[in-house]
Amino acid sequence: DAKTTQPNSMESNEEEPVHLPCNHSTISGTDYIHWYRQLPSQGPEYVIHGLTSNVNNRMASLAIAEDRKSSTLILHRATLRDAAVYYCILRDSDYGGSQGNLIFGKGTKLSVKP
Amino acid sequence: DAGITQSPRYKITETGRQVTLMCHQTWSHSYMFWYRQDLGHGLRLIYYSAAADITDKGEVPDGYVVSRSKTENFPLTLESATRSQTSVYFCASSHRVDQPQHFGDGTRLSIL
Numbered sequence: 001d002a003k004t005t006q007p008n009s010m011e012s013n014e015e016e017p018v019h020l021p022c023n024h025s026t027i028s029g030t031d032y033i034h035w036y037r038q039l040p041s042q043g044p045e046y047v048i049h050g051l052t053s054n055v056n057n058r059m060a061s062l063a064i065a066e067d068r069k070s071s072t073l074i075l076h077r078a079t080l081r082d083a084a085v086y087y088c089i090l091r092d093s094d095y096g097g098s099q100g101n102l103i104f105g106k107g108t109k110l111s112v113k114p
Numbered sequence: 115d116a117g118i119t120q121s122p123r124y125k126i127t128e129t130g131r132q133v134t135l136m137c138h139q140t141w142s143h144s145y146m147f148w149y150r151q152d153l154g155h156g157l158r159l160i161y162y163s164a165a166a167d168i169t170d171k172g173e174v175p176d177g178y179v180v181s182r183s184k185t186e187n188f189p190l191t192l193e194s195a196t197r198s199q200t201s202v203y204f205c206a207s208s209h210r211v212d213q214p215q216h217f218g219d220g221t222r223l224s225i226l
Binding site (some may be wrong): 032034041042043044045046049091101102104105106113 | 173
């Protein structure tokens with residue numbers, strides 16, 4: 001599976017936007033970009049995913065570079081509840097015999113200051 | 115309540131004992147997964163299941179056994195627990211293999 005690179009940690013102020021970057025220079029044409037987050041003492045939680053176009057949902061926005069070698073998860077107004085580890089994961093849409101499991105890296109630990 | 119639940123939340127046991135971690139989902143999702151999370155390794159897949167009575171190994175299956183007699187349940191058994199299996203275990207499910215996975219809150223297992 002293609003690898004992703006994320007900063008180890010980031011800080012944000014409450015109620016300000018947060019841009020979490022992810023580099024995936026070896027992404028293939030069939031790889032979707034998925035984002036999950038994990039709050040302290042909880043299981044990972046799906047945030048958003050996309051292929052080529054930018055995506056929005058109630059939790060966040062996903063901006064994908066034109067060459068797809070990088071993407072950015074955008075939290076429009078960070079709250080204290082957004083403090084978590086955010087994982088950027090590539091998933092091949094052409095699964096074939098794959099089990100479709102998620103391969104988690106170390107993610108970005110986001111701290112939100114009041 | 116709808117969702118995915120794991121039990122127990124915490125478990126302490128001794129080396130050599132058998133222990134079973136339970137996972138139950140109410141969405142009738144076809145796919146279910148077991149991961150373990152250790153410091154420095156992130157989450158790693160132990161076993162997965164594509165449907166009732168269909169299971170397959172993931173990245174780190176040694177020492178674990180799973181079954182899936184009913185769609186909603188996917189228990190994970192450590193037949194003879196070892197200290198290296200001390201970890202946090204997460205169960206997840208998804209409707210299709212390419213759909214987002216929904217995770218339980220995890221079981222923190224300590225083996226003394």
